[in-house]
Amino acid sequence: MIGMGAKLRERDAPAGDLRLANLTKRFGIFTAVDDLSLTIPQGSFFALLGSSGCGKTTTLRMIAGLEEPTSGQVLLGARDVTRLRPYKRPVNTVFQSYALFPHLDVHQNVAFGLRRRGKRSTDDDVMGMLELVQLRDYARHYPAQLSGGQQQRVALVRALVNHPQVLLLDEPLGALDLKLRRQMQIELKRIQTEVGITFVHVTHDQEEAMTMADTVAVMNAGRIEQLGAPAELYEFPATAFVANFLGQSNLLAAEAAGPAGSDVPVTAHGARFSVPADRARSDRGAVYLGVRPEKLHLVGSAAQVPSGHQHVEGVVTDASYVGVSTQYLVRTGWGSEISAFTANSGTGGQHPVGTPVVAHWDPRHAFLLPREPGQDDRTTPLLDEPVGAPS
Amino acid sequence: MSALAHVPTPSGPAAPAPPPRRGRHRLLPYLLLLPGAAWLFVFFAVPLLQLAAASLYDPSGSLSTGYALTWAFSNYPDALQAYWPQFARSFGYAGIALVLALLLGYPLAYAIAQKAGRWKNLLLVCVVAPMFTSFLVRTLAWKTILSDNGWFVGLLRDVHLLAPDGRLLATPFAVILGLTYNFLPFLVLPLYASLERLDHRLLEAAGDLYANPVQTFRRVTLPLSMPGLIAGTLLFFIPATGDYINAELLGTPNEYMIGNVIDSAFLVRLDYPQGAALSFLLMAAILAVVFGYLRRAGTEEVL
Ligand SMILES: Nc1ncnc2c1ncn2[C@@H]1O[C@H](COP(=O)(O)OP(=O)(O)OP(=O)(O)O)[C@@H](O)[C@H]1O
Ligand SMILES: [Mg+2]
Numbered sequence: 001m002i003g004m005g006a007k008l009r010e011r012d013a014p015a016g017d018l019r020l021a022n023l024t025k026r027f028g029i030f031t032a033v034d035d036l037s038l039t040i041p042q043g044s045f046f047a048l049l050g051s052s053g054c055g056k057t058t059t060l061r062m063i064a065g066l067e068e069p070t071s072g073q074v075l076l077g078a079r080d081v082t083r084l085r086p087y088k089r090p091v092n093t094v095f096q097s098y099a100l101f102p103h104l105d106v107h108q109n110v111a112f113g114l115r116r117r118g119k120r121s122t123d124d125d126v127m128g129m130l131e132l133v134q135l136r137d138y139a140r141h142y143p144a145q146l147s148g149g150q151q152q153r154v155a156l157v158r159a160l161v162n163h164p165q166v167l168l169l170d171e172p173l174g175a176l177d178l179k180l181r182r183q184m185q186i187e188l189k190r191i192q193t194e195v196g197i198t199f200v201h202v203t204h205d206q207e208e209a210m211t212m213a214d215t216v217a218v219m220n221a222g223r224i225e226q227l228g229a230p231a232e233l234y235e236f237p238a239t240a241f242v243a244n245f246l247g248q249s250n251l252l253a254a255e256a257a258g259p260a261g262s263d264v265p266v267t268a269h270g271a272r273f274s275v276p277a278d279r280a281r282s283d284r285g286a287v288y289l290g291v292r293p294e295k296l297h298l299v300g301s302a303a304q305v306p307s308g309h310q311h312v313e314g315v316v317t318d319a320s321y322v323g324v325s326t327q328y329l330v331r332t333g334w335g336s337e338i339s340a341f342t343a344n345s346g347t348g349g350q351h352p353v354g355t356p357v358v359a360h361w362d363p364r365h366a367f368l369l370p371r372e373p374g375q376d377d378r379t380t381p382l383l384d385e386p387v388g389a390p391s
Numbered sequence: 392m393s394a395l396a397h398v399p400t401p402s403g404p405a406a407p408a409p410p411p412r413r414g415r416h417r418l419l420p421y422l423l424l425l426p427g428a429a430w431l432f433v434f435f436a437v438p439l440l441q442l443a444a445a446s447l448y449d450p451s452g453s454l455s456t457g458y459a460l461t462w463a464f465s466n467y468p469d470a471l472q473a474y475w476p477q478f479a480r481s482f483g484y485a486g487i488a489l490v491l492a493l494l495l496g497y498p499l500a501y502a503i504a505q506k507a508g509r510w511k512n513l514l515l516v517c518v519v520a521p522m523f524t525s526f527l528v529r530t531l532a533w534k535t536i537l538s539d540n541g542w543f544v545g546l547l548r549d550v551h552l553l554a555p556d557g558r559l560l561a562t563p564f565a566v567i568l569g570l571t572y573n574f575l576p577f578l579v580l581p582l583y584a585s586l587e588r589l590d591h592r593l594l595e596a597a598g599d600l601y602a603n604p605v606q607t608f609r610r611v612t613l614p615l616s617m618p619g620l621i622a623g624t625l626l627f628f629i630p631a632t633g634d635y636i637n638a639e640l641l642g643t644p645n646e647y648m649i650g651n652v653i654d655s656a657f658l659v660r661l662d663y664p665q666g667a668a669l670s671f672l673l674m675a676a677i678l679a680v681v682f683g684y685l686r687r688a689g690t691e692e693v694l
Contacts, residue, residue: 066595086598099596103614112610113600162600 016077017041018063018166018198023072025058032058034222036072040215042165043196045189047213049206051245055222056202057096060168063200064093076165087116092159096170096202098151100143106130106154107139113162129157132187148175153184160191166198173208185212206246210234218242238281240369240378243290250296250338251288251378253371259283264368269334273310273363280368288369288378295365296340298328298357311360312338316351326350330359336377446667454661466668474652474669478676481648484563484638485631488570489578492627495571496578500619501612503579504586518579530569530640537565537641561643569637577626585619586612621688629677649673 018040025033033055040046048056061067063074065086073082081089092113100109110129111122119125130136133153143151152175159167172188173181189212192199203209209216210230217227218241226238237243240251254268263274264283273289280287297309298316305311317337318329325341328351332338340359351357444460450469452458471478503514521529536543537559544560547553559565589612597607613620635650644651649669656666 064599066599085603086595087601087603091599093596093599095592095596095599097592099590099592101593101596101611103611112597112602116601116606116610158600 016079017075018200019073019075020059020063021073021075023059023062023074024070025055025062025067026070031222033062033069036222036224038217038224038227040166040198040200042077042198044214045192045199045201045212047209047216048200048202048219049204049209049216049245050219052204054219056219057170059219060093060170060200060202063166064091064168065089066093090165091168092162092164092166093168094155094159094170094172096174098143098155100151100154100158102143105140105142106135106146109143109154110158110161112158117162125161129161132191133157133184149177149180152176156184156188163195163197166200169199169201171202171204174204181208188212210246216246218245220245236279236367237290237369240288240290240371240375243288243367243369244378248293248339249290249378250293251290251369251371252336252338253375253377254287254289254368256280256283256285256287256368263363266368269332271312273366275363275366275368279364279366282368282370286371286373286375288371288375290367290369291338291361291365293327293339294325294341294343295361296338296359297361298330298340298342298351298359300351300355300357302358305358305360308362309360310363310366311358313356313358314338315356316353319351319353328357330357337379338377339379442667442670445663446671448664448667450662450664452664454663458663463664466664467672470665470668471672473665474649477647477649477652478672480646481632481650481673482676482680484567484570484646484648485628485634488567488574488631489624489628491567491571492575492578493624496575496582496623497620500579500582501586504583505589505591515583518576518583522576526573526636527640529573530636533565533569533572534560534640537568560641561646563642563646565641566638566646566648569641570631570634573634573637574627574631577630578623581622581626582616582619585616589615617688621685624684625681629681632677633673 020036020038023033023036024031036059048059050056058067062069065081065084065088069082073080075081076090101112104112107123107126107130110126114122114125127136127139130139133156135150135153135157138146138150143154146154152172156169156172159169169188173184176184185208188199188201191197201209201213213230215227216230216233218225218233220241226233226242233242233246237246237249240249243249243251252268254266254273256264256266258264259277259280262277264277264280265272265274266287266289267273268289275289277283299305302311302313312330312332314330314332316328317331320327321344323344325343328340328342329337330340338359445458446466447460447462447464448458448466449461449463450466499518503511503518507514535541538544539558539560544553544558547559548555548557553559559568593611593615594607597611598604602610632648633650635648635654638646638648638651639654650673653666653669653673656662656669
């Protein structure tokens with residue numbers, strides 16, 4: 001079936017990058033997608049990450065041709081497909097709602113796209129695909145007879161079997177249990193690498209996005225906040241939204257007064273810190289000083305802080321043992337809480353609630369982000385805390 | 392009616408037998424059926440048997456001399472012999488009217504169900520509204536509209552669609568038009584119910600999977616509206632075949648359908664055996680057509 005993919009690709013329109021140019025979609029006065037411009041290289045695995053309602057599905061629908069952009073363009077290679085009808089686009093979608101045909105069995109559902117393009121014998125392709133998602137035995141079942149996860153897998157192969165130029169996946173693994181999900185992630189990644197289809201993968205799951213994608217885009221309120229390789233986004237986020245959406249961050253409200261040499265000195269809550277200039281997204285005025293919780297180390301006294309590290313002092317207010325690590329909440333001298341994860345590697349002791357500690361970090365792991373004046377410290381709440389609990 | 396169910400039931404192991412329940416509970420469904428069954432017996436089964444008996448009466452009897460049940464099976468071939476043209480006409484007219492109604496009704500039902508938005512309820516009321524007046528009055532209204540001196544015929548004559556002495560009333564056209572009009576809601580409403588449930592995301596999925604609009608209709612919309620389509624065509628075709636009002640009011644004896652013959656056998660000629668025999672023949676013919684249709688529609692390979 002891989003060979004067939006190559007054949008189909010040759011027959012299809014010339015391969016090329018998927019480009020969105022100033023793509024905008026408004027529903028009435030509400031702007032769902034706001035002036036989106038990006039290029040997805042051919043054959044890459046692109047993940048679109050963002051909170052619910054930020055416009056991910058709308059973006060995919062415009063690429064598929066199911067939604068007409070208010071303005072802007074969709075380009076496949078050199079070809080402008082903005083006004084092309086969906087059935088003429090070499091693009092297939094795995095729908096968030098599956099949208100399986102209830103009157104067709106699994107086999108017929110998967111064969112649907114091949115049949116419409118005039119392929120006579122579909123059985124080998126279809127059965128090969130069903131094998132891939134462990135649904136061989138269900139070929140003659142109807143969608144209503146399948147579990148949610150099985151339906152999702154059918155939806156996946158129904159699109160994949162066509163070997164489109166671009167495959168759009170709208171949370172295709174959302175209904176699967178963890179084990180199957182990991183398995184499917186590996187399969188998807190393998191298929192993507194083998195056939196060289198461009199994948200645009202929408203997900204809520206940041207871990208999924210980071211492990212699978214070459215490029216991750218974090219979307220917020222119809223705009224792309226940041227786009228880049230997963231490690232880049234994680235290690236050096238561009239905005240406070242990204243810093244908190246992708247993993248957790250301690251963001252201290254600070255003031256910066258421009259770079260001094262290769263460092264940017266900042267003042268936060270009366271204490272002085274500094275960050276390397278190449279780690280600063282903003283070096284003047286209101287900034288956030290950010291440190292990831294796992295980059296914070298806890299020691300008993302300031303004397304134990306290694307040289308070159310910077311530190312804040314505080315008192316442990318919460319310690320959650322989660323197996324591989326212990327997650328601490330430390331109340332700082334100025335009253336806000338920061339979180340720190342320490343690996344349970346057997347070295348280093350535990351810090352019971354109520355003990356004074358010193359949290360220190362290597363300035364090369366810190367980053368500076370722009371901040372709206374007036375915004376206070378932000379710490380992603382611990383997982384076991386109710387969302388929205390005062391910090 | 393298994394033909395209406397498209398999705399076969401699971402072929403897995405049979406469901407476990409329900410646990411034994413107390414007798415009273417097991418009887419309850421039958422008790423609930425009782426009033427309906429009694430009603431059917433008194434008002435359907437008994438008259439039907441009576442009609443069956445009447446169809447076998449001695450044809451030489453009359454109301455004044457009385458009828459004798461002589462098992463005169465020859466009533467059937469005799470009736471068919473005498474009135475087969477009206478039989479053929481009934482099915483012909485109803486068939487043509489059905490085709491016209493489908494051409495009108497499917498797009499109408501589709502538009503109301505999928506495209507009408509907030510006008511949906513208003514349009515549905517418009518479809519049903521004519522039913523608030525009597526069948527007879529509506530057909531008489533058509534008689535006025537199609538009359539030789541009416542504006543409609545005048546218009547058609549002016550644009551030369553109709554010869555100067557051409558007419559619409561008292562032609563097969565008028566009868567078929569009447570049938571189409573009068574039974575259209577029976578086709579549209581079940582069809583609407585089916586199309587209303589059609590998930591437009593499936594149509595999008597079909598488009599995404601390279602189906603052009605025609606293929607999308609053929610492969611997705613049509614099969615998914617099949618239950619409504621089957622119910623609607625039956626609800627249209629059965630009464631249209633047996634109808635006699637339209638032929639009576641909009642046609643002439645040349646357009647008479649089998650309903651008119653039965654009507655006159657019972658009420659004018661008082662030939663009860665023949666009327667009864669024709670009634671049974673009509674019933675049998677309709678059942679044959681319906682079963683043939685259901686077999687085909689139900690087993691048709693949808694892909
Ligand atoms: N047809 C529509 N009419 C009006 N508003 C719409 C329409 N479709 C989407 N929206 C709005 O656009 C916004 C973005 O919707 P979209 O479906 O793209 O979100 P999403 O990022 O896919 O969210 P989720 O992760 O929950 O699927 C939402 O606020 C939604 O209410
Ligand atoms: Mg969505």
